[in-house]
Amino acid sequence: MNYIYFRYLLFLFIYIPFLNTSHAEQPQSISINSPAASPTPIRFLLTFDDGPSASEYDNPSEKILNVLKTNPFQNDIKAIFFTQTQAKGAGGSEHGRKLLKRMHDTGHELAFHTATPGHANHRFLSEQELRCSLKQGIADLTDVRSSSPQLVRPPFWSYDEKTLAIYHENNLQMLLTDLSANDGVIYVFNFSFTKRKNMRKMLLALRPRWQAGELPNLDGATPIVVTFHDINRYTASHMEEYLEILLDVAKELEMPTTTLPFYDKHDEMLRAALLKTTKDSSVKPALPGIWNWLWSWL
Numbered sequence: 381m382n383y384i385y386f387r388y389l390l391f392l393f394i395y396i397p398f399l400n401t402s403h404a405e406q407p408q409s410i411s412i413n414s415p416a417a418s419p420t421p422i423r424f425l426l427t428f429d430d431g432p433s434a435s436e437y438d439n440p441s442e443k444i445l446n447v448l449k450t451n452p453f454q455n456d457i458k459a460i461f462f463t464q465t466q467a468k469g470a471g472g473s474e475h476g477r478k479l480l481k482r483m484h485d486t487g488h489e490l491a492f493h494t495a496t497p498g499h500a501n502h503r504f505l506s507e508q509e510l511r512c513s514l515k516q517g518i519a520d521l522t523d524v525r526s527s528s529p530q531l532v533r534p535p536f537w538s539y540d541e542k543t544l545a546i547y548h549e550n551n552l553q554m555l556l557t558d559l560s561a562n563d564g565v566i567y568v569f570n571f572s573f574t575k576r577k578n579m580r581k582m583l584l585a586l587r588p589r590w591q592a593g594e595l596p597n598l599d600g601a602t603p604i605v606v607t608f609h610d611i612n613r614y615t616a617s618h619m620e621e622y623l624e625i626l627l628d629v630a631k632e633l634e635m636p637t638t639t640l641p642f643y644d645k646h647d648e649m650l651r652a653a654l655l656k657t658t659k660d661s662s663v664k665p666a667l668p669g670i671w672n673w674l675w676s677w678l
């Protein structure tokens with residue numbers, strides 16, 4: 381009896397401190413490692429505006445399609461192309477139409493940007509002109525895709541309550557952006573010395589909201605929409621470098637990416653894009669570059 385009592389005391393003496401320690405540490409390790417406390421990894425959703433290029437020589441849109449297909453970082457990346465279906469320098473040309481088909485056939489998403497001869501600001505068109513151009517663009521894209529496009533991006537990021545309502549009336553959802561290469565305006569010298577700095581600055585601005593779990597996430601990823609212009613020759617010849625910059629900047633800012641850092645499946649990409657669309661004109665998302673400032677005046 382005494383022996384059993386002694387063993388019991390010995391057990392309490394030896395093991396209780398360990399049991400206490402492990403219980404004391406458990407909540408702390410849960411709070412550190414719990415997936416709910418860690419932000420969902422980011423995944424880059426690449427988008428391209430203004431194309432496809434009509435150029436017969438060294439076509440920038442084709443170059444970009446080739447890089448998306450094969451590059452040192454991730455092959456077979458899928459992207460969304462916000463196209464101009466009637467512009468002569470883009471989808472309104474024979475070569476441009478061939479590229480629209482190639483984009484669709486290779487699993488990219490064709491979306492609406494303009495169907496006017498030029499890069500018209502939707503907010504400055506009359507309601508009738510905007511409705512006509514949407515009808516035209518939807519018809520042009522439906523011809524290629526065999527289904528209606530679902531996404532629109534306003535030229536110059538310019539929209540208001542009326543434009544958004546007309547988009548919705550035409551079953552189009554508006555996708556803005558999180559990051560932008562700011563490569564839409566082509567000056568005499570068509571290059572950018574500040575690619576890395578720009579991307580870092582924009583991703584850094586998003587970081588607090590990502591950390592707080594405020595950015596929408598889906599399928600285990602926080603989609604980060606990135607905008608380029610596929611008609612820009614500089615962008616096209618630096619596309620691989622841009623992919624590397626995105627990965628480097630994410631690493632530097634300690635924002636882990638999903639195992640495949642870019643979307644590689646069309647349907648998954650489209651669902652992520654639809655999740656990111658602007659539903660209400662009273663929400664004023666930050667626009668890239670000077671656009672927030674400019675549209676607050678005009």
Ligand SMILES: [Zn+2]
Nearest residue numbers: 429430535536
């Ligand atoms: Zn544009």
